[in-house]
Amino acid sequence: MNISVCIATYRRPDRLRALLGDLLLQQRLPQEVIVVDNDVLRSAQIVVDDVCAAGDLPFVLRYAVEARKNIAVSRNTSVALAGGDWLAFIDDDERAPVHWLDTLAISAQRFSADGVLGPVQPLLPASAPAWLHRGQFYHWPRMKTGGIVPPNRLRFGNVMLRATTLRTQSPVFDPAYGLTGGEDGDLLARLALGGAQLIWCDEAMVSEPVEPARQSLRWLLLRSMRGGQDFARHKLAGRYGPIGSARRARLLGRALTQMMMAGLLALLCLPIGFHLAAHWLTKAAANLGKLSAFAGWHYREYA
Structure with a gap:
């Protein structure tokens, strides 16, 4: 499977550096990684330059700047740059274990899916207030692998989509959601409504730290x-x-x-x-x- 990994990033250079390090260690390597920087100050460029300078990259690493502050437009730019038959999307503050991409790919083939969604495990630090730990506020419902994801559980952050299915949509991500969020659910809902088979893979988990500002x-x-x-x-x-x-x-x-x-x-x-x-x-x-x-x-x- 020819896979492009798409990352839209905004002023998280340290998180992005860790994520790119994870992608270098994948059991199934992507053919390319697309990083679209939504910061006009190009805060992600030094990270990409450092990774490229290390040499011997096992995949093509592309970098682009999207000056318009709009997450939907940034994601559309990553789709336009991607050449893979499958596009995997992961947030710039997430961490991917070595089996992540391979597990998504295996599930896509096994269930003849148009898209595969996986869980995001929140990492809440021990120093966070006790009521946050007790409330499980950052957890999302999980499903059995292979099940069709219902409309009210469609979300991004950890998803791989067939490129031909994705490109039936114009625009792919609706810029009207660019400052509010919700462009991801809108896209996935349109795909599902059009007959795309979007399945769950519970083993393809990534993790995400809960930032102090969100606690x-x-x-x-x-x-x-x-x-x-x-x-x-x-x-x-x-x-x-x-x-x-x-x-x-x-x-x-x-x-x-x-x-x-x-x-x-x-x-x-x-x-x-x-x-x-x-x-x-x-x-x-x-x-x-x-x-x-x-x-x-x-x-x-x-x-």
Whole structure:
């Protein structure tokens, strides 16, 4: 399998250096690695130059700068530069064990898939508040290998897609999501709606450190709100199937009801444990995000 690894990066040179080191050690090496730097100051260039200067690279390493601050455009640039039959996407702050790419490739062939998604294991430091450890806030649901990933669990960070399937989309990643996020779920939902078989591979795990800036209730609430907005935007755009006035009304009513119920449960759980109260607050924030999408307001997380 001819595989290109695509990395969109923004001011994480140390994390990028570690990730490129991981890719050099893969059991199944990619044919090329594409690094698209979304920083006009070219903060990733020194990392790429250092890796190239070491010599004897087992793959082609390409570097490009995307001056427009837009994660969707950056990812589109990586797709345009990639020449592989398969494109693997991994975030610039993740770490890939030696079997990562091989495991994705084997699953793609075994299940005749158009795309393979794998888990991302959060690495929360021991110094983080105890309620964060108890709440498991950074974990995502996992599945049995080979299962079709349902629409509400489609996410990037660890995914490999068939290039011919990916390039049926124009644009591949929608620039309208460039500062808000959600461009990944939008793409995968479009592919699934078009009949692409997107399967899960539970063995192809990567890890991701939870940065100090993300170890707070404020960050969790904002991320949950954005997640709710993403879901509602995709739903209203018909990414999960036709959406008529009746379904719009049900989505609105359900979000309002669930937001109020989650807020009440947060109050009731506060004496029992802060992690439980925080859990329900994130649910309330997610439903607030759904409601805000109806009003046309979008949290610009990447602005």
